[in-house]
Amino acid sequence: NAGVTQTPKFQVLKTGQSMTLQCAQDMNHEYMSWYRQDPGMGLRLIHYSVGAGITDQGEVPNGYNVSRSTTEDFPLRLLSAAPSQTSVYFCASSLRGPYTDTQYFGPGTRLTVL
């Protein structure tokens, strides 16, 4: 199993550009989530999904969209990038949910918005 994979590893955008961060898992996990990590701020939940076709907002959802058309994939879309979205983004998955099962994190995407 590859576990949780994320692409790209690094990305530089200009303000106003849009892009999609990819996340995939091959463990047949129902629960997937996106976090951003900023210095001194810990991990903050952006969006999460409890299964295909179901998504919900986390703590910091503004400026981001998600969809979950399959169990395996959970892409994160930045609609119009802003410098405040410069961060490291982690995707994570767990079998049923983060408070019942081990949560596995992907390697992260380091995004810089100029």
Place this chain on the structure above:
Amino acid sequence: GQQVMQIPQYQHVQEGEDFTTYCNSSTTLSNIQWYKQRPGGHPVFLIQLVKSGEVKKQKRLTFQFGEAKKNSSLHITATQTTDVGTYFCAGSPESKLTFGKGITLSVRP
């Protein structure tokens, strides 16, 4: 909203010393998890505590959940340079896991 607090954010120890850090929540938690993130890496799940007063050990690491389920501790016995990294606690009353800001441990050889 729910807050999970870890203070301080940084701690430096001499190799061989013991290290203890705490995690406090403003609300009662259904469970608490601990993660470790090495520099430049991603968070890795260490353990989950569910029961009031629960204590779990992993080699030199001891984790405890408070009786009121509002706090937790991580104790490392005889720290080694391999213990370097940031340790996060995370608590969840429902489907949204809330992370503390983490404590970054450095170990002087």
